[in-house]
Amino acid sequence: xPDAGLxxxxxxxxxxxxxDREGVAGLSMRRLAxxxxxxxxxLYHYVASKEELLDAMIDAVFDEIELPAEGTDWQxxxxxxxxxxxEALARHPWANGLMESRTSPGPANLRHHEAxxxxxxxxxxxxxxSTHANWLLDSYVYGFALQAAGLPFDTAAELAExxxxxxxxxxxxxxxxxxxxxAAALIAAGxxxxxxxxxxxxxxxxxxxxxRTTSA
Amino acid sequence: xPDAGLxxxxxxxxxxxxxDREGVAGLSMRRLAxxxxxxxxxLYHYVASKEELLDAMIDAVFDEIELPAEGTDWQxxxxxxxxxxxEALARHPWANGLMESRTSPGPANLRHHEAxxxxxxxxxxxxxxSTHANWLLDSYVYGFALQAAGLPFDTAAELAExxxxxxxxxxxxxxxxxxxxxAAALIAAGxxxxxxxxxxxxxxxxxxxxxRTTSA
DNA sequence: TTCGTACACCGTACGTCGTACGGTGTACTA
DNA sequence: TAGTACACCGTACGACGTACGGTGTACGAA
Numbered sequence: 001x002p003d004a005g006l007x008x009x010x011x012x013x014x015x016x017x018x019x020d021r022e023g024v025a026g027l028s029m030r031r032l033a034x035x036x037x038x039x040x041x042x043l044y045h046y047v048a049s050k051e052e053l054l055d056a057m058i059d060a061v062f063d064e065i066e067l068p069a070e071g072t073d074w075q076x077x078x079x080x081x082x083x084x085x086x087e088a089l090a091r092h093p094w095a096n097g098l099m100e101s102r103t104s105p106g107p108a109n110l111r112h113h114e115a116x117x118x119x120x121x122x123x124x125x126x127x128x129x130s131t132h133a134n135w136l137l138d139s140y141v142y143g144f145a146l147q148a149a150g151l152p153f154d155t156a157a158e159l160a161e162x163x164x165x166x167x168x169x170x171x172x173x174x175x176x177x178x179x180x181x182x183a184a185a186l187i188a189a190g191x192x193x194x195x196x197x198x199x200x201x202x203x204x205x206x207x208x209x210x211x212r213t214t215s216a
Numbered sequence: 217x218p219d220a221g222l223x224x225x226x227x228x229x230x231x232x233x234x235x236d237r238e239g240v241a242g243l244s245m246r247r248l249a250x251x252x253x254x255x256x257x258x259l260y261h262y263v264a265s266k267e268e269l270l271d272a273m274i275d276a277v278f279d280e281i282e283l284p285a286e287g288t289d290w291q292x293x294x295x296x297x298x299x300x301x302x303e304a305l306a307r308h309p310w311a312n313g314l315m316e317s318r319t320s321p322g323p324a325n326l327r328h329h330e331a332x333x334x335x336x337x338x339x340x341x342x343x344x345x346s347t348h349a350n351w352l353l354d355s356y357v358y359g360f361a362l363q364a365a366g367l368p369f370d371t372a373a374e375l376a377e378x379x380x381x382x383x384x385x386x387x388x389x390x391x392x393x394x395x396x397x398x399a400a401a402l403i404a405a406g407x408x409x410x411x412x413x414x415x416x417x418x419x420x421x422x423x424x425x426x427x428r429t430t431s432a
Numbered sequence: 433t434t435c436g437t438a439c440a441c442c443g444t445a446c447g448t449c450g451t452a453c454g455g456t457g458t459a460c461t462a
Numbered sequence: 463t464a465g466t467a468c469a470c471c472g473t474a475c476g477a478c479g480t481a482c483g484g485t486g487t488a489c490g491a492a
Contacts, residue, residue: 023317093316096362100362135415136415139356140352143356171326178337181333185343185347196348200355206423207422
């Protein structure tokens with residue numbers, strides 16, 4: 001319970017820790033103040049409102065993400081960045097759900113968009129094609145994280161357990177033959193979110209390759 | 217203000233209308249009951265809790281989505297379904313944010329997964345590859361909808377206005393040269409979410425094509 | 433006709449939320 | 463020593479989800 005002076009940084013950092021531990025629903029100004037050893041209203045000297053706090057939390061998450069490296073080829077650079085985004089969203093599952101409501105991007109977010117766009121342009125994508133590629137890549141990354149956040153298991157062992165105990169009983173074989181087959185295949189093969197992520201990511205990156213206009 | 221008898225259907229339908237109009241944050245049991253001409257506690261005869269109501273709302277949204285057609289080739293069928301999902305999520309932007317917290321899929325959701333998996337299997341994808349394809353496609357669709365939900369504009373004209381009045385003033389040209397270029401290109405080309413969606417979708421579908429094992 | 437029961441509905445109350453408002457103490461400058 | 467600025471907080475208000483214990487009407491059985 002450290003209480004050596006508050007600051008916006010400390011407030012935001014503790015809010016993220018709290019949200020990681022208890023989910024966004026468990027993040028209240030009173031509870032947050034409690035873990036900081038302060039009164040609820042003290043927080044309002046550092047954030048104008050809870051909305052602003054949430055914005056700051058999101059941007060802090062963006063700040064954890066690696067920017068695409070400048071020296072390497074575009075695919076490696078963007079692949080590394082996408083992996084880094086996924087890891088950050090896996091660490092902070094609540095961040096995904098917040099993105100829908102939060103409309104104005106923070107500075108770290110902007111920095112990232114700029115860096116990714118720069119990478120694409122330098123790789124020879126046109127300005128318009130860079131926009132398309134950006135949408136495609138971000139859609140995949142955020143969508144994957146969103147789906148992964150909804151999964152009630154983290155390891156392959158838990159997957160097998162949950163599938164057998166919860167899912168399969170709800171899936172009569174005659175009504176859902178394919179889902180049953182899928183579930184079996186999935187358990188047999190094991191399932192690692194990080195690996196699953198790479199499958200789609202590499203496929204998308206490869207599909208973008210021919211769209212570069214090498215002339216530019 | 218029709219009040220000819222409540223029912224779970226009516227409660228859920230009105231909840232969706234309310235959420236569409238005011239966002240999830242504006243959906244409270246009291247307000248919902250109000251628009252139904254009922255007392256707040258009456259709703260609890262049809263839903264066990266607000267959580268259950270939200271689950272039911274999500275599943276009702278899934279019920280609006282077209283299943284993949286069985287007669288046509290797999291790409292057309294899944295393309296049409298993906299478009300239908302995007303449209304549904306554009307009609308109900310709140311649905312996306314809810315998916316993170318909602319862990320157990322409803323019946324309509326299951327029906328969709330089964331139908332899509334069936335389509336992939338019949339097209340010659342292996343059971344494991346179908347799972348990969350499912351993750352990839354759903355990630356793209358949900359992620360796209362999530363990004364689109366965060367946009368503060370709906371038409372190309374609004375885009376131009378918002379960009380010039382809000383975004384560009386925050387983006388000094390020397391710090392964000394590429395974002396400025398992108399913004400200009402985007403305004404010049406116009407922007408239609410439905411079109412942008414098709415770009416990535418068709419690219420992903422094409423990239424999946426060679427992964428079919430024609431023998432199966 | 434009367435009664436018992438079931439059902440649909442709701443009034444009130446509790447604890448929690450975000451936060452407006454108006455403090456209070458300490459630190460520092462003049 | 464007085465004045466001012468800052469960091470912090472106690473209290474209160476309206477709204478939230480919902481537990482609890484009603485109340486009225488409909489209807490089958492006697």
